[in-house]
Amino acid sequence: MIDIDIHHPVIKALAALLLLILWRRWAPVSYWYLFVFPRKAVWLRWSWRHVASGCGLTKKRQRWWFTTIPGLVASTGVVRVKRRFQRVAVDTKPWMGLPWPTRNGFRITFHLLDGQVPDDYAKVCERLAHAWRIEAVRVVGSRPGRVTLQGITQDPLTHVAPAEPPTEPSTGWSADDLLRPIVGVLETGAAWRMDFRLIPHWINVGATQSGKSNLLNALIVSLSPQPVAMVGFDLKGGVELSVYGPRLSALATTREQCLDLLTDLITVMGSRMLACRRHGVRDIWQLPDTLRPIPVVILIDELAELFLTADKTEKDQVTRTATALLRIAQLGRAFGIHLLLSGQRIGSDLGPGVTALRAQIGGRVCHRVNDPETAVMTLGDLDPDALVAARSIAPEMPGVAVITGADGRWYRARSGYVSTEAAERAAHTFADLTPSWAQVAASGLGHELPANGNPELAA
Ligand SMILES: Nc1ncnc2c1ncn2[C@@H]1O[C@H](COP(=O)(O)OP(=O)(O)OP(=O)(O)O)[C@@H](O)[C@H]1O
Numbered sequence: 001m002i003d004i005d006i007h008h009p010v011i012k013a014l015a016a017l018l019l020l021i022l023w024r025r026w027a028p029v030s031y032w033y034l035f036v037f038p039r040k041a042v043w044l045r046w047s048w049r050h051v052a053s054g055c056g057l058t059k060k061r062q063r064w065w066f067t068t069i070p071g072l073v074a075s076t077g078v079v080r081v082k083r084r085f086q087r088v089a090v091d092t093k094p095w096m097g098l099p100w101p102t103r104n105g106f107r108i109t110f111h112l113l114d115g116q117v118p119d120d121y122a123k124v125c126e127r128l129a130h131a132w133r134i135e136a137v138r139v140v141g142s143r144p145g146r147v148t149l150q151g152i153t154q155d156p157l158t159h160v161a162p163a164e165p166p167t168e169p170s171t172g173w174s175a176d177d178l179l180r181p182i183v184g185v186l187e188t189g190a191a192w193r194m195d196f197r198l199i200p201h202w203i204n205v206g207a208t209q210s211g212k213s214n215l216l217n218a219l220i221v222s223l224s225p226q227p228v229a230m231v232g233f234d235l236k237g238g239v240e241l242s243v244y245g246p247r248l249s250a251l252a253t254t255r256e257q258c259l260d261l262l263t264d265l266i267t268v269m270g271s272r273m274l275a276c277r278r279h280g281v282r283d284i285w286q287l288p289d290t291l292r293p294i295p296v297v298i299l300i301d302e303l304a305e306l307f308l309t310a311d312k313t314e315k316d317q318v319t320r321t322a323t324a325l326l327r328i329a330q331l332g333r334a335f336g337i338h339l340l341l342s343g344q345r346i347g348s349d350l351g352p353g354v355t356a357l358r359a360q361i362g363g364r365v366c367h368r369v370n371d372p373e374t375a376v377m378t379l380g381d382l383d384p385d386a387l388v389a390a391r392s393i394a395p396e397m398p399g400v401a402v403i404t405g406a407d408g409r410w411y412r413a414r415s416g417y418v419s420t421e422a423a424e425r426a427a428h429t430f431a432d433l434t435p436s437w438a439q440v441a442a443s444g445l446g447h448e449l450p451a452n453g454n455p456e457l458a459a
Pocket residue numbers: 206207208209210211212213214215398399400414415416417418
């Protein structure tokens with residue numbers, strides 16, 4: 001039998017190593033805070049001059065240089081000092097604050113050098129991530145003369161907790177959340193809010209099985225407890241959206257119904273416009289709470305179906321549909337009418353009008369796509385790095401998307417998993433909050449109007 005001396009230093013060291021390995025495996029967050037982060041913070045500060053210089057964040061500054069040994073090579077490595085006092089050009093690095101640990105990485109604030117703007121840092125995020133040997137770096141805040149970067153050491157999108165559907169209206173939202181549903185998590189670890197108040201219309205693009213419907217489910221679950229009306233357009237015969245019928249104020253499932261419903265929405269928009277003019281305000285958010293019309297969120301599943309034409313008569317319908325959508329996209333924000341357009345592609349190949357429509361839509365969600373053109377169509381006007389990020393979304397990570405954030409920058413994000421059953425349950429639970437189409441049409445006008453257009457559209 002082998003006699004093991006547990007007090008032997010080698011055995012003790014092995015036991016400590018095993019403990020650390022297990023700690024790292026089972027409690028990675030505390031392991032990060034206690035063991036990895038302190039070392040990383042020291043290294044970040046120590047290497048900052050080289051990293052800043054490599055990423056082009058340093059500036060040349062004239063400095064007086066004093067040396068007791070004339071002829072010494074100065075710290076810039078290129079200036080030979082001939083006199084004791086000499087003006088030399090040195091690389092100045094931006095001042096770096098103390099790194100601050102977060103669950104998935106760290107945050108650091110930098111003082112901008114003269115002439116720098118936060119965008120200069122956003123442009124070199126990928127370089128910084130490689131230099132710091134971490135997953136990603138993002139700009140997460142800025143104040144005059146300061147920029148805050150977040151380093152992400154572990155992708156928080158790998159495991160996103162499923163969204164918990166609220167069970168009562170009181171627990172589902174607060175006034176501040178109105179039209180600002182939380183639908184998932186950003187890669188910075190912050191909540192992903194689809195802020196319709198700030199960005200009134202959104203495009204939700206992705207290949208099949210990329211997570212578009214899941215995002216719709218998450219949105220329905222978050223919006224259901226709120227005093228908003230949702231209307232659906234589902235040209236797949238209603239198979240996608242009809243399950244949420246109890247929480248929809250109207251659902252159009254044929255091309256004619258779509259056109260009628262869009263015409264009705266434009267009529268509603270016109271009445272709200274008049275109401276705002278009567279009260280001398282520019283949008284419904286300036287009206288007192290009691291007079292404010294019910295906000296409407298329009299959910300369109302598979303936009304391409306709305307634009308498909310088989311013959312000449314349909315062409316006319318499609319043109320009218322495109323025009324109506326464009327009017328809503330242009331004017332809807334001020335009158336509380338918001339769009340979420342979902343589809344596999346939202347590009348000019350769908351027909352005339354789509355490019356103009358897309359240009360009016362500020363909110364972009366680009367899930368995994370099959371071809372680079374779709375990513376360009378969806379995110380084209382964002383940073384080119386956003387395209388690279390969108391094209392590298394793996395099929396085994398459904399729900400991950402590149403999105404526009406409330407600050408106008410792009411982020412990787414993942415919707416919280418919400419099954420169709422959970423969204424259906426939420427739609428049933430909050431069915432009482434569904435305004436009828438007549439209520440939507442009349443709200444904010446001070447009197448009840450009859451349903452405008454086709455009553456059979458009302459779900
Ligand atoms: N955020 C997420 N977390 C975990 N699983 C997800 C997430 N989003 C989607 N999924 C899963 O990925 C699969 C495809 O999702 P979804 O149906 O939303 O894709 P889709 O883009 O709507 O597909 P299609 O266009 O074919 O309808 C589903 O099984 C869904 O459960």
